[in-house]
Amino acid sequence: MTKKICRWGFIGAAAIARKNWKAVRMSGNSVVAAVASRDVSRAEAFIHDCSLECPPVIEQEDEHPTLTRPLAIGDYQELIDRDDIDAVYIALPTSLRKKWVIAAAKAGKHVLCEKPVAVHGDDAEEMIQACREAGVGFMDGVMFDHSARLPELRRSLKDPDRFGTLRRIQTHFSFCGDDSFDQSNIRASAELEPHGCLGDLGWYCIRMSLWASGFQMPIAVAGRSIRTLDEGRVPSEFQGELRFEGDLSAGFFCSFHCVNQQTATLSGDRGYITIDDFVLPFVDAEVKWQTNTHDLQIHNCRWNFGRHSTSHAVKEHASGEPDSQEVRMIRNFAVDVLQNSHHIAPGSIHAADVALKTQRVLDALRRSDAEFGAWVSLEE
């Protein structure tokens, strides 16, 4: 008989794990079975707080609903070694993940790993290889990959009349860290998050660029840190440029010092697409984007730039509801776990490959930064 519920173990009582606690609750095919923290009291507090807002799943047994309270564990390995866990969600800082991803794979657990996946592409490859050898799935935590908006955007991109041929991808992801950010946030620490804003925010910009390009790798990239933290070791404001075959190009900006902005512009030779919230959609029951085909008419002294914009939307709650992108992420991953279908279908783009491609581009951008922004070439 096939299992119907994926039993998750959370490794690290991280802030983002609270959102994914709710995503598991909303998914309909998953349950958080255990939470491990370096300190068991933090795991207990995490379960307590999350349960208040979002009680753990109610199981219908013999018509008597029962609340299932996850186990609080004070040791990551102890969680990994349990037999009643199918998949782990690893939301530790980037530099600590490799060890636990490999340990989880060796214990036969499927792995949902936060982004950026690793410190180096070779580490990411080792982590993914360990999952392949163990026959378990590997996916990174990019939620927008699972939004119902993406297939619709792809349709807009393929419109020969209102979009044409893709020429340019421009993304921007920024927020302003608060007063304690530099001192206490993991994102400002070279030991914990060595890629800083490039790993934290640029990861999404790279991913959107790869998605828009149909997951072809750029042939060359160039990138520069504009500002840094932790004695120059952590990029905190970064600009990158990606060059693809056929003169397609992508540019991005990411920063811990700039206002909340999560915009993407995809430009063709007939029209362009704008997305104001490409990572975390604005609170709404719909996610939106615009297509634009403005025209410039010049007649002697009259110069008229005509606006032609159309708004589009798909019904999908921004977050925290059964149809939200992060809930789809958990549900999609769990479907593969339950069907044991983490194999790579011929011709399909596998989640692990997408994560590795993103990491390889990030690595090349860091190499470019070390070479003062020189163009660095990539091989597929």
Ligand SMILES: NC(=O)C1=CN([C@@H]2O[C@H](COP(=O)(O)OP(=O)(O)OC[C@H]3O[C@@H](n4cnc5c(N)ncnc54)[C@H](OP(=O)(O)O)[C@@H]3O)[C@@H](O)[C@H]2O)C=CC1
């Ligand atoms: N996909 C997404 O939408 C998002 C992804 N992220 C990614 O998730 C990761 C975690 O981010 P966030 O939740 O904000 O981080 P937090 O600082 O809230 O959590 C990190 C967790 O790692 C564990 N940890 C283990 N060792 C250390 C250490 N030496 N120092 C600090 N923490 C340690 C801690 O768990 P414990 O003490 O319980 O063992 C801690 O709770 C980041 O890499 C980030 O990029 C973040 C937000 C959104």
Ligand SMILES: O=C1CO[C@H](CO)[C@@H](O)[C@@H]1O
């Ligand atoms: O992945 C993430 C999503 O957005 C956040 C900012 O708003 C990031 O800091 C985080 O790590």
